[in-house]
Amino acid sequence: MNKKMNIEAPNDSILQKDIDRIAQELVKFPEINHKTIFVTGASGLLGSLTVKSLLCLNRCYRFKVSVVALVRSLEKAQAAFGDLMHDDKLRIIVGDIGEIPDIVEPIDYIIHGASVTSSRDFVEHPVETIFTAINGTNQVLELARSKNISGMVYISSLEMYGTINSDIPVSEDAGGYIDPLSIRSSYSESKRMAENLCCAFSSEYGLPVKIARLTQTFGPGVSYNDNRVFAQFARSVIKKKNIVLHTKGSTVRNYCYTSDAIRALFYILLKGTTGSAYNVANMGTGISIRDMAELAAKFGSHTNIVFERGDNEKRGYNPPVTICLDTSRLQALGWSAEVGLEEMFQNLIKSMESSLI
Template sequence: MKSVAFQEDLCVISAYLKEKQFSGSTIMVTGATGLIGSIIIKGIVEYNKENDEKIFCIGLARNPEKVNSVFQEELDANGLVPNVSFLYQDIEKSIPETVKCDFVIHTANSTTSKFFMTNPVEVIDSIYTGSKNVFEFARKSNAKGIVYLSSMEVFGQVFEEKRVGENDLGYIDLQNVRSCYSEGKRLVECLAASYAHEYGLPVKVARLAQTFGAGVPSTENRVFAQFAKSAIKGEDIVLHTNGLSCGNYCYTTDVIRAIFLLLKAGKNGDAYTIVNEETSRSIYDMASMVAENFSDGKSKVVFDIPEGNEFGYAPQTKLKLSSAKMNSLGWNAKYNLKEMFERMMPDLKE
C-alpha cells in the first residue's frame, strides 16, 4: 500500500514528464529495482494512467522475483507492468543491439559500504564495465539523451568549510580499498566526458547527494534509514564514528526531476551536482534532529566507535555541496531534511 506522500510523489513525477514532453518516448532504466530506478519506473506507470499518449519503459534488472516484489502494486491481471518491459541480465553483459530506446537513465550500482570493503575489485569492475556497456548501447541506439548517476563521493575529502562546485575535487586515498567506489565513479565520469568528446554521446553526469524520501523500502539499511528505524522503535541512535563528517542530501523526487531535466538540458559530458544546500550538516547533527523530532523523546544519540572501519564508512570530510550549476538550468530542490524524514517515515513504519 503506497503512503500518501509516495502517491503524491508519483503524481509529481508524472506531471513533470508531461511538462518536459516525454510523451511517446521509450526510456531505458538500468538498476530497475533500486530506489531511484524503481521510483522512476513507477512515476512512468503513473504518467501512463493519466495520459493517452504513453511513455514506454525498459527496465534492466537481474532478478525476476525481485521485480515482481518491487512492482507488485503495478502488476496487471496478467502479471505484467503495463507499457514496461524488463530485460533480465547482468549490467556487465553487453545490452542486445535489438533493443532500442530514446533515453537512458543509468542507475545500476552497488550502494553497500561493507561490500566496498570486502569486494573492491568487483566494485571497480562493475562500475566501469557496466557503465561502458550502457554508453556503448546508448551510442549504437542513437539515444537522444543519457544520464549517468554518479555520487558525491567523487569529491573525496574536503578540509575547508565552503561550498564546493563540480571542479573542486578533494583528496582520495588510493591505498584505501574503500576508495574503490569513489575512484570508480571518478573513472566513469571521465569515461562519460570521453564518449561525449569522441562520439558526441549526449551524456550528462548527475552527481548525487545522498538520496531518500517516500518509497524507501523497509529493507533499506543506509545510515538515514538506520536513524529513522531507531527513532520509530524509540531506541538510541548509535553512531559508529565521531559524527563530525558533513553529509549532503536530496529528496527522491527532487533528484528525479533533475535527472529528467538533464536528459534534455545541460552540456554533453558535464557533471551536475544534485543537492539541497539546506541539508548540509554533520552526521551527529542529523542524528540529533531525528532523535528530537521523530522518537517522542525516547531516543538519544550515543557512540560506539570500533577500532577499525568495519562498517565501511567513507572518510571524514567537511564537504558542503553547491547546487548552483544545477540551479542555472532552472532546477530547485523542494524538501528540506526534516521534511525528507517526515515523508519517508510512514513507509518504514509500514
C-alpha cells in the same frame, strides 16, 4: 487527467504523493512522449521511483512513454513493481549490467543508475564494486552508441570529489584527494573513472551523455532494512530504540529528497549540456551526522543518542569530511529543491512504517 490514487505505490500514500509530484513535473518535457527510456538499476531506490513516475505520467497525463527496465532478478522486480509488472508500457529485462541482454527495440533515452551502493561492499567486494562501475558503464555506453540515443544521464556520486573539508559549497570544477591504496576508494575511484569514460564517449563518438553527481538521497521508498545512516536513524525511531553512532558524527554534507533527485535527473537528461556534470543536492540541508541523529531523535519519544566505537574501516566508513554541493549549475536549468530535511525525515519514517503493515 486520468488519476486514481495509490496505483504505483498501493501500500504507501506518502510515496504515491511523490510519484504524482514527479509525474506532474515531467509534463514539462513533451519530448519524452512516445519515446522509449532504458533504466538500469531499475529495482533500486531511484531506479524504481523513476520507472513508477514514468508509468504514472502515462496514466495521469495520457503520455505514451515506453520503459525498458534492467533488473538483477525477477524477484526484486516483482517486489519493486507488483501489479505494474503487467503494464504494457513496461518491459522488464533480467540481467547483469556487465553483460546486458539483447534489446531489440529502439532506445531514445537512458538513465544509468546501476551501482554497488553498500559501504560494506566497498571494502568486502572492492573488485566487484570497481567492475560494476567501469564495465557496466562501458556496456551501457556501447548500447547508447548502437541505438543512436537522444540523451543519457549517468548517476554518479558526491564521493567522486574525494576528501574535501570546506565551508564553501563545492562546485563541479572542484576535486579532493582520493587514496588509491585505500580499499574503500574502490567506489569513489571507479565513479571518477566511469565519469571520465562518459566524457570519452561524448568526445570521441558525439554521444549526448550528461552526469548527475548525487549527494546522499533519501525519502519514501527507502527499504526498511537499508543500512545507510538515515535509514538506521529512522528505524531506531520506529522501534523506539536509541540511535547508535560508531563515530563522532562530525562529517557534514547536504542531502536530497528522493523526488527532488528524480526531477533533477530529467532536467539534466533533457536540458543539460553534453559532457557536463551537475551536482544534485538541497543546499539548505547541510548538517553533521551527529546533528542529523539529534534531528531524527526528536521524532521518537524514547530515542536518544549513544556512542559505540568499533572497527569503522570494516564498516566502510569514509574519513570525516565537510562537503556541501553547490547546485547553481543545476538550478540554472530551471530545477529547484522543494523538500527540506525535517520533512524528509517525517516522510521517510511514515513510509518505512507503512512497509510494516
